Amino acid sequence: MNPGIEEISLPDVASIQIRRMSLPLRSPVVTAHGAIATRDVIVLRLVDAEANIGHGEAAPLAGFTSETVDEAEQALHHWADDPENPLPPTARAAVDGALLDLAAQAAGRPLHDLLAPGSPGVVPVSALVGGITPAEAAGAARAAIDSGHRTVKVKVAAGPFEADLARLIAVREVIGDARLRIDANGGWTADEAPGHLARLADLDIEFVEEPVAGLDALAGVRATSPVPVAVDESISTPVDLDRAIAMGSADVVILKPSALGGPLITAAAAGTATDAGLTVVVTSLLEGSVGIRAAAHLASAIRALDPAPGLATASLLVGDSGPPLLAVDGALHLS
Ligand SMILES: [Mg+2]
Structure with a gap:
């Protein structure tokens, strides 16, 4: 753990939604790996018992992540069935991002301030x-x-x-x-x-x-x-x-x-x-x-x-x- 980051307890989740989206770019981003024209991502929506909502996103990208968007999506569905199921990094990012967002919503504070009180907005x-x-x-x-x-x-x-x-x-x-x-x-x-x-x-x-x-x-x-x-x-x-x-x-x-x-x-x-x-x-x-x-x-x-x-x-x-x-x-x- 980074020494500047608070330990925060993650909330219990009452419901889970997983939604795949396709996000076209205004114009392709040209890199030495090739041109990127569209980003396929998966949005994870978590709701707690008090109806607070947290969002996370999985966004695999060829050349940068080893899993594909299909694999990340499947892993998130498996995780929704059983949180003990393993998650590749992009799917883990969606889960941790959503849990932290949910914790911040429940606390009524910006996430950066929850993680490090007094950090800039x-x-x-x-x-x-x-x-x-x-x-x-x-x-x-x-x-x-x-x-x-x-x-x-x-x-x-x-x-x-x-x-x-x-x-x-x-x-x-x-x-x-x-x-x-x-x-x-x-x-x-x-x-x-x-x-x-x-x-x-x-x-x-x-x-x-x-x-x-x-x-x-x-x-x-x-x-x-x-x-x-x-x-x-x-x-x-x-x-x-x-x-x-x-x-x-x-x-x-x-x-x-x-x-x-x-x-x-x-x-x-x-x-x-x-x-x-x-x-x-x-x-x-x-x-x-x-x-x-x-x-x-x-x-x-x-x-x-x-x-x-x-x-x-x-x-x-x-x-x-x-x-x-x-x-x-x-x-x-x-x-
Ligand atoms: Mg770079």
Whole structure:
């Protein structure tokens, strides 16, 4: 358990609903794993004897989680039949998220405050900037800054490096001294990554997520990288995190509560990472706002607010798993 997190007793559940939803994106998010056009998610609704309602979300994503949405859905039905049945991480995230939401509703307090009394209700978030051409990327970055974000993130490594470099130069030009982070999603080879990172050294990159795939390769790249290295999808369990720490794979660890198994497992992982000297960044899994909300409360509770969490992704969706949690003035406002 993270030392800053209160032990809270989880409520008894009187009824359970499981609902699958399809959430199209406004435009596909292009990553080195491929383009993501639609998110299939499962919403878990729990009701207690006093008619309080808690929601949780399971949002498996190929390339980031090992289970499929069918497997997560089936596991949730098995769990509804018997809570002793095992849950894969995304289904565990739905259950723990829903139980914590229910506990917060029953207590009449925001979840972040229940987990860590006095934690802030405003969570600054980075903005994911799309765009194929430098002009499009610069326009999107300017819009993000104009709407109050102080950190922008750009996906790279889905195409030629020269095109990435041109986009990043254009983005840096318009964002001034705001922070710029990039995510290669493991798309560069161990041979090419050091050269690419050397050429990015002047752009004051906050960190690069997954420049190469795998903890071994990340450790190798980090040894010479002028840009801090973040590990993301190469960690899917707490055991992976221990290995990343032991191998020196990263300066920063990206923790996705929806992929790891929910807020409590993530709080524990964050404590482990922080103790080892790593910087923790909480992000979404491009899930709906039920999952994003759980992640945002957790980020506040563990005070993982700088660097800014990557939780401004509800605006990318058409439709949502719950009331949309959208950034206002560059931050999520929790209640
Ligand atoms: Mg990432």
